[in-house]
Amino acid sequence: MIKILFFGALRERLQCASLQMPLNTPCAVSELLNQLRQQSALFAGALADNNLLCALNQQLCGTEVLVQSGDEVAFFPPVTGG
Amino acid sequence: MIKILFFGALRERLQCASLQMPLNTPCAVSELLNQLRQQSALFAGALADNNLLCALNQQLCGTEVLVQSGDEVAFFPPVTGG
């Protein structure tokens, strides 16, 4: 299993803060994104945004990194703190 | 008459914080410096320093500016505040 988190405008648009997903073999974040986009038209639309950032285990990462079982993956819009 | 002030290491070396000088016709600060250097070997030595700064009426200036009667002229080493 992996844990997937959404934040900010993305969380609000998806009406989803987190979900669990089974993961049998390690896959790239880009692969995971493709799977998520297939969940619904809402997910497909919201996750089409090229500006989205992702973090693997609370560390910013590119979509090429490998996700393994037990990992925490997060997707969110460009940050606006400060 | 003009008022001449010295500060910092220059004041200490000259053992003089201020002096009054008669001034009949306007003259350049460089001219004034030459007159001061003729006062004594101590003045000649201390005022030979090329790094000295000068201020006319409390405003930093170059040695080419004209001093007039009633003016306040100051000479001092590079500043070290802050």
Added chain:
Amino acid sequence: MMPDLEMTTAQQPEQKQQLQPKFDIRVQHADFSLQDVYQQLAATPYCGAVVTFVGLVRDHPELQLQALELEHYPGMTEKALLQIATEAAQRFDLKAVTVIHRIGVLAPQQQIVLVGVASAHRGSAFAGAEFIMDYLKTKAPLWKKQHDANGTAWVEAKASDQAQQQKWQ
């Protein structure tokens, strides 16, 4: 940092520990006191410069801002801020760094974020504090929602913040 010539072998571990930069990183709902942070920073040994930045909820004359709402990624925010602070301390030889970021609902004029650094010299203190703010703006997982006379909207990220951060690379 110059070696301490009077340092004895017995004192070495303690002395070394003092030379490590001190970090104080907080993400909190509560307000903060610049004075408390400053006093901590100013007590750092052999420091001649303390620079602080405080970001406030800014209103516009023609935009009746009611509130800003700050959402964050619990756990990651603290890690990201510590990473940024650590990189700044190494790069600019900072002796102490404090970063406090508030979350939740904030009214106009309220304090949002504080960055404070202590360093031997002013140049590194200014650069270090600005570096931290520029990275915080583009790397720390925080999002602002704006409540004003026109309604509610997520604040858009600014290209200028991205450009500002990339200047340090």
Added chain:
Amino acid sequence: MMPDLEMTTAQQPEQKQQLQPKFDIRVQHADFSLQDVYQQLAATPYCGAVVTFVGLVRDHPELQLQALELEHYPGMTEKALLQIATEAAQRFDLKAVTVIHRIGVLAPQQQIVLVGVASAHRGSAFAGAEFIMDYLKTKAPLWKKQHDANGTAWVEAKASDQAQQQKWQ
């Protein structure tokens, strides 16, 4: 600064006055409170950023500093600091500037100088505060004498301070 759309003709003079930067320039023997200065700056309307710099009497591990003695040119120092603050405010659109410089005899760790600025945005606040310090270091008529284990000596001006100030030209 954006025009205030709700501004009536009757209010104009008052509104315009608010848009002029506020300056607070002091040369004094007494210590100062960063908190007091900060609260004044943070109350500036429509400001999102407050940057402060405090310079402290810095000791070295191997230099047993006893005191710094600050001499100045009464009258000119205040004028020079106000000129520097005014130039910074125009150049970086600062809304409020405070500069406090102490004179007299100061012990290690004591506060020497404070520069605080309020601005709409962080970039101009950082730049404005650093500009003021860089100009203060090379243009304000203040001189330091150092008392330490080796005796007493006037502090020499640094070429690096000159170079730092010239970067702004």
